[in-house]
Amino acid sequence: MTNPMEIPFFAAGAVAVIATLLAITRTIAVHALLYLIVSLLAVAVVFYTMGAPVVAALEVIIYAGAIVVLFVFVVMMMNLGAQDSETERKWLAWRAWIGPAVLSALLLFEVIYLVVRAPVSATIGSISTPKEIGLALYGPYLLGVELASMLLLGALVGACHVGRISRSGREVQQ
Amino acid sequence: MTAIPMADGLILGGILFAVGLAGVLLRRNLLLILVSIEIMLNGAGVTFVAAGSRWGQADGQVMFLFILAAAAAEVSVGLALLLTYYHRRQTLDADYVNEMRG
Numbered sequence: 001m002t003n004p005m006e007i008p009f010f011a012a013g014a015v016a017v018i019a020t021l022l023a024i025t026r027t028i029a030v031h032a033l034l035y036l037i038v039s040l041l042a043v044a045v046v047f048y049t050m051g052a053p054v055v056a057a058l059e060v061i062i063y064a065g066a067i068v069v070l071f072v073f074v075v076m077m078m079n080l081g082a083q084d085s086e087t088e089r090k091w092l093a094w095r096a097w098i099g100p101a102v103l104s105a106l107l108l109f110e111v112i113y114l115v116v117r118a119p120v121s122a123t124i125g126s127i128s129t130p131k132e133i134g135l136a137l138y139g140p141y142l143l144g145v146e147l148a149s150m151l152l153l154g155a156l157v158g159a160c161h162v163g164r165i166s167r168s169g170r171e172v173q174q
Numbered sequence: 175m176t177a178i179p180m181a182d183g184l185i186l187g188g189i190l191f192a193v194g195l196a197g198v199l200l201r202r203n204l205l206l207i208l209v210s211i212e213i214m215l216n217g218a219g220v221t222f223v224a225a226g227s228r229w230g231q232a233d234g235q236v237m238f239l240f241i242l243a244a245a246a247a248e249v250s251v252g253l254a255l256l257l258t259y260y261h262r263r264q265t266l267d268a269d270y271v272n273e274m275r276g
Contacts, residue, residue, distance in 0.1 A: 009182070013182070016190065017189050017193070020193045023209065023213070024193060024197030029205055032209060036212070040216065043190070046183075047220075050178060052226075054235060055219075062242055063216070067212065067245065070249055070250065071208070071253070074205065078257075078260050091201075091202045091203070092201075097200040100195075100196050101196050103196075104193070104195045104196035104199065105196075108188055112188060115181045116185075122180040123179055124227040125227060128226075128227070128235060133232045136231075136233060148243040151244065151247050155246070155247030158251045158254070162251065162254040162258055163257070
């Protein structure tokens, strides 16, 4: 009961779930992205309370910083207007979302049931230092790091290629 | 000494994953589908970090770094494809993507 990290964990978890729910139901893309940022920051707090400060910092820097900025740039380039929000509202009709929502809720209850039913009395919160993570990354996971770098290089080349095709495709249309 | 029940961390990861899954299924806007995939990856990351923290090992956090790299790669290629599609069709409706040939 005298645990200093338990209350921040539950508060940040509640914020994360609510912000995520709001993010996937917004009709305006920028609002959804703002709620996504709130959700990611709340998850960063959750990581911190779970004893992972390095991952919390990376969540803020890379997820909320880099990835969401990419989304925001794309939304700015597409210049979505008021009628897009109207179309979104039409797509989000009651009949359209009730089926997926019920199916996802069933899966979620199954997971919660299994987790709660299992006799797990373990607790989390052992803090791991940046040194430990660095030693693990460049020790047993060295091959994984190299593969991740190849994956990122491939993504870079792929994104450049797709972008180039789009420009030449428009020139052909004109 | 901080201690959070292991089950709560796993349940939070499960909730985030389920919400992201619902988002992928119920949105027709391609941009929001990509956002929902990010949420699902984030939920998986919460589970990894909770499990790694439970055993006092850094492996769960290393796995989260790999998830981060995969998410960054997926988002960059996905958004490039999205922009190409939007320039050609002037819409983000996922139902018309099957008309894209070449």
